[in-house]
Amino acid sequence: MSKWLTVLCTALMWWCFLCNVPAASCIMANETDRIALVAFKAAIVKDPFGSLTSWNHSLHHCLWNGILCSRRHPDRVTGLTLMSQGLVGLLSPHIGNLSFLRQIDLQNNSFHGSIPQEMGRLSRLRRITLNGSSFGGGIPNNISRCSKLEWLNLGNNNLTGNIPAELGSLSKLGTLYLFTNKLSGTIPPSIGNLSSLFRLSLAECNLDGEIPGEIARLRSLRFFQLSVNNLSGKIPSGLYNISTIQQFSLAFNQLHGSIPTDIGSTLANLYVFQVYNNLFTGTIPTSLSNASNLQWIDFFSNNFSGTVPRDLGKLLGLQMIAFGQNWLQDDLTFISSLTNCSTLLYIEGGGNLLRGSLPDSIANLSTSLNEITLENNQIRGSIPSGIGNLLNFTVFIMEGNYLTGPIPSSIGSLQNLHILRLGQNKFTELPSSLGNLTLLNILNLGQNSIHGSIPPSLGDCHSLLELDLSKNNLHGSLPPEIMSLSSISTLLRLSHNALTGPLPSELGSLKNLEIMDLSYNRLSGSIPNTLSSCLSLEWLLLENNSFEGEISQSFRNLRGLRGLDLSCNNFSGLIPSYLGELQLDMLNLSFNRLRGQVPIQGVFQNGSAISIVGNNELCGGIAKLELPPCPSSKSSNNKLSHRMKVILLVVGLVIFLSLFVSFFIFLQRRHVSKKKTSSTPSIKHQFLRVSYAELLKATNGFSEANLIGVGSYASVYKGILDQVQMVVAVKVLNLQTRGAFKSFMSECKALRAIRHRNLLKILSVCSSVDFHGNEFKALVYEFMANGNLGNWLHQVRARDHGQLEEPRNLKLIQRLDISTDIASALEYLHCGCELTIIHGDLKPSNVLLDDGMIAHIGDFGLAKIISTISSDVAQGQSNSVVIRGTIGYVAPEYGMGDMASTLGDVYSFGILLLEMFTGKRPTDAMFKDHLNLHNFVKNALPDRVMEIVDPCILLEHNTRSWIKECMVSIMRIGVACSMESPTNRMEMGSVISELRKIKNTYMNEGLNQD
CATH class of the missing domain: 3.30.200.20 (Phosphorylase Kinase; domain 1)
Incomplete structure (x- = not known):
């Protein structure tokens, strides 16, 4: 190696001599670049792949890994390329000494710290690629001095601050990528000076403000991406005239305005057009079909209206069309035009106002099609059997429509299907072919009208993560094949059906399941011990079945359980103390046959997190539960006298009868009201x-x-x-x-x-x-499903046809319950709040009835909030502003200028109560001169009371011997509440007590007397 180094140095000296360059200068240039590279290596703290191992003194630096040197100047470094090497460290400012550097590529490493300003000294630099390298700090202003720069990619880092306006001076820049950083501020108008720019991506940079109109000067722009920012305002109109644009992406902003109707002609080279998740209005331009290269069209989640263009089928290369979550009102004939798009992958149109039925032509769509999502529209009819032709289907979502008939068996041919969501429709039958969907992850068919039994073939769906068949008409037993599907991990919901029989022991296979909801069925037997294997369970909902026996010890192992509902079953025995050891947020054991002491640890310390009503043999627990104390062992051994036994027997019978009546009423209301609530924790x-x-x-x-x-x-x-x-x-x-x-x-x-x-x-x-x-x-x-009280008491005119509808009949027991509900609400407003609230406009139309006929007072538009409750309230605490209301129900003192008071609400309630039981409005034509509803009833009491009672009540109870006494008692309350003098009116607390007494006396005991 030393021999070759000697040869290299000799050649270097001859090169310096021939080029007439002093040897000292040549050696100095050699050392400058080498020293800069050594400093670069010194700032690296981790080199997992050994990419810098060759950077040592035994090799000339031009031979080091990732280094390129000039041909004309052999010692001068022109390229530094070390992408995806896992390097960790800082980027040394000595990088600015590599004065011959033309490109630097350090992408996909882990350089913490900032990009050094010294890079601005690299006047020969043409390409900077630092994306995905974890740089922080701001974008160096000095980069603008790199006047020959053609490519700048700083994307996917942690850069902060504004985009430097100085970047606009880089006249040769063709690509500017700053995407996925933590920048702020607006887009500098100077970007419009980059006359050579053809790629611009500022996506996901936390930018705000409007898009500067100067960007429209970028006449060579092909790739334009500003998605996922906080940009507002309208798109500069000039952008629509840059005919070179191929990708136009402005998704996830707050842009508004409409899309030009001729966009398909002005941007004829488009292949991607994405404006989803904005505030655009207007119609989807039909001219899009003129942009023959279009592959992706995405208008999702805007405010577009009108129809779906019919000629999108001209776009033979179309792969994706998304227009969901808009206001499109159209039938589905546009699907037929898409059959020409042989590469189509995705159709998304959910959350619109689409109507009509699925055309048979859906079977002729591209066999490459992966997804169709048309949920939450107004689509009717059945699913065409030809759906089975779409063999590459992975996602089919049609929930929230009006689809009917059986689910076609051909759907079993879609063996690549991963998600099938057809809930909230009106389907009637399940095909056994669903078992062929072995790759299915999510199956949601809840809230339909499906009858029959659950096909055991679903047990072949070994990839299933979520299964929802709730709120149908399914019967029969739970197939063991399904309960042994160990893949189900997210949700198993079979509630609100008519399933019978015991829980299969195979449920122990559901070891990864988080939510199991089997409520509102007819399941019976005891809970199998294999449940203890379901260690991932967080919510177990078994209410409203016929399970029996003691609460299983298998619950003890469910340490992740957060919610447990066993209410309305036949469980007996003691409440296991181990339930207090679980980290439960909710525990409902109501209406079973449990007895003995209620634990006081864990969830049992939170009275609002547990419910144990309807178990009449429970004792102890925290004070909030108001249960009797449990007898001590000593006292239980003492013999009671014969007299004491008789007393206890009588008291017990009275308590039992009272609890039985209360339980029956509570259960009846609860059964109705729970039909409308979800069994899992609801966002409602x-x-x-x-x-x-x-x-x-x-x-x-x-x-x-x-x-x-x-x-x-x-x-x-x-x-x-x-x-x-x-x-x-x-x-x-x-x-x-x-x-x-x-x-x-x-x-x-x-x-x-x-x-x-x-x-x-x-x-x-x-x-x-x-x-x-x-x-x-x-x-x-x-x-409120049952509307307002006024429509139940009187004939109402149908809105569409002007015809009189028949009044819906309220039974006497319902009128009493509604009266008590209204009185309870008023008593709460007047005395149960921190501040006294006067409703001010109590009348039948402001009393709403839910689907259990429970009354709710609404319309607080005239309500007044007055000072903290004090003893003055009972005397009619007042406000400084005269309250307005509705003629006939307004207290007479208001007409004389008196201030608003709680006793004004009492007057309105009295008139309302009289109206409910006479059927007469206070504004009836018969009431004139000095005759009003109050006097009308008062004059009939007590002997002629049956002459003024609502005829519907008489039809129901006319033969009852107690009905007259009952009516007299009710009418007297109404008269007492509507007295002219406020001080003579009845208090709401007394009203509630009297109404409840009337119900117990006449509606319960009276019926028995007859």
């Missing part, structure tokens, strides 16, 4: 964030078909909120109406601090602007 009870666009979509554009009520200040629409897939009521304020804004604020203030089962629950508030720039305010509530 969290406060949601919703936008104007989401509410617009939820209500089908606030269409008249979804209008369910109109008030003084607002209109109420029914809608389906996509983010939680639940039906909601959206109250949209008419801000042009005087007082609407004040009503909105009153309602927000009143509802933000209250929570009661008989108050309408607010889910969200939207304060924004609509697509025309107008102020928009709305409140989102739980939807």
Whole structure:
């Protein structure tokens, strides 16, 4: 080696002599570059692949790994290329001494620290490639001195700060990649000076502001990518005239405006067009078919309307078309045009207003097709059997439509299918061929009308991670083949069916399962001990079945369990103390046959996390449970006297009868209400964030078909909120109406601090602007399936045809329950809150009924919040502002200028109660001069009370001997609450007690007397 080094040095000296260069200068240049490289190596702390091993004194530096030297100047380094070598360390500032360097490529290493400013001294530099190398700090301004630079790639680092405006002076720069950094600020307009630029990527750089119009000066631009930033405003119109652009990517920003109709002609060379997740409006341009090279079209999650272009089939190279989460209203005939696209891979159109049925031509789509997602539309009909032709299908999502009929057996031919989601439709049958889908990971067929038994062939789907067949009409036993599918790890949900029989012991194979929901079936028997093998279980929901026996010891091993629901079964024996050792967030053991002492450790210390009601032989526990103390062993051995035994027997019978009645009523309501709730922890009870666009979509554009009520200040629409897939009521304020804004604020203030089962629950508030720039305010509530109380009491005019609908009959027991619900809510508002709240507009239309006929008071637009509760409240604490309300229900003192008080609500309740049991509105034409509803009832008491009772009640109970006494008692409460003088009115606490007494006396005991 030394011989060759001698030869090399001799040749170097002759070269210096022939070139008339002093030898000392030649040696100095040699040393300068070598010293710079040695300094580079010294700053590297890790070299896992030994890429710098050859960098030693035994070799000339031009022979070192990754080093290129000049042909004309053999000792001068022109290239440093060490990409993907796993190097860890700093980039030495001595790099700036390599004055002949033309390219540096250090991509995919781990250089912490910043890019040295000394690189600006490299005037011959043409290519800088430092992407994926973990650099931090700012982009060096001095790079702008590298006047010959053609390629600058600093992408995928941790660079911070602004993009230097000085970069605009690099007139020869053709490629600028700064993607995936932690930059800030705006795009400098000087970028428009880069006249040679044809590739620009500033994606995922945390940039904001508008796209500068100067970028339109980049007439050679081919690759244009600004995706995943916070850019706003409109796209500069000049960009649409740069005919050389091939890739146009502006996804995940806040850009708005419309796409020019002639874009397919002005950008004829496009092959990728991506504007998904923005705020664009208008229609999808039909001219896109003129850009014959288009392969990817992505309009997902914007506000486009209109139809899907029919001639996209002209794009023979089209691979992907995505237009989901928009407002497109169209049938599915566009699918037929796509049959010409032989390379098509992906169709995404979910979350629109697409209608019609799937055309048979779907079978003629490209055999390369991987995915079709058309969920949450209005698609009807059946799935064509030709779907089985799409042999490379991996994802098929059609949930949330109106598809009917059996699922075609041909779907079993899609043996490459990984995801099949057909839930929330109206399918009726499951094909046994589903077992052929051996690569299937997710199968969701929940919320359909599927009958029959679960096909055991599903046990052949050995790749299944998630299975959901809930809310169907399935019967029969649980196939052991499914319960032994050890692949299922995310979810097994078979709830709300009619499945029978015991749990197969094979469920012990589900060792990786996180959520098992078998609730609301008819399963029976005991829990098999093999459950103890399911060590990954976090939620186990078995409520509303017929399981029996003691609570299994197999639960002891489920150390990861967070939620356990065994309610409404036939479990007996003691509550195992080991349940307190588990890290449970929720435990429901209600309505079983459990007895003995309730543990006090672990979850049992949190009264809000457990439920044990309906187990009448329990004792002990924490004080919040209000259970009787457990008898001590000493006292239990003492013999009771005969008299004491008799007393205890009588008391026990009374308690048993009371608990039985309460249990029956509670169970009946609970059974109905739980049908509408998810068995897993639901997002429904969290406060949601919703936008104007989401509410617009939820209500089908606030269409008249979804209008369910109109008030003084607002209109109420029914809608389906996509983010939680639940039906909601959206109250949209008419801000042009005087007082609407004040009503909105009153309602927000009143509802933000209250929570009661008989108050309408607010889910969200939207304060924004609509697509025309107008102020928009709305409140989102739980939807009440049975409408308002007024529509149950009186005939209502159908909105569409102007015809009178028959009044829906309320039974006497329901009227009593609703009255008690309303009184409970008012008592809470007046006395149960930290601040006293006056509703101010209590009337039948503001009382909403859920699907269990439980009443909820709504519309707090006139509510007033007054000072902290004190003894004054009972006397009618007042506010400084006169409250408004509805004629007939407003307390008479308000008309004389008196201030708002809780006793004003009591008056409204009294009128409402009289209306409920007489069927007469307080504004009925018969009430004039000095006759009103209060006097009308008062004058009939007690002898003529049956003459004024609602005829529907008489039809139900006219033959009962106790009905008159019952009506007299109820009417007297109504009269007492609606007295003219506020001081003579009944308190709400007394009203609740009297109503409950009436129910117990007449509705329970009275029926037995007859």
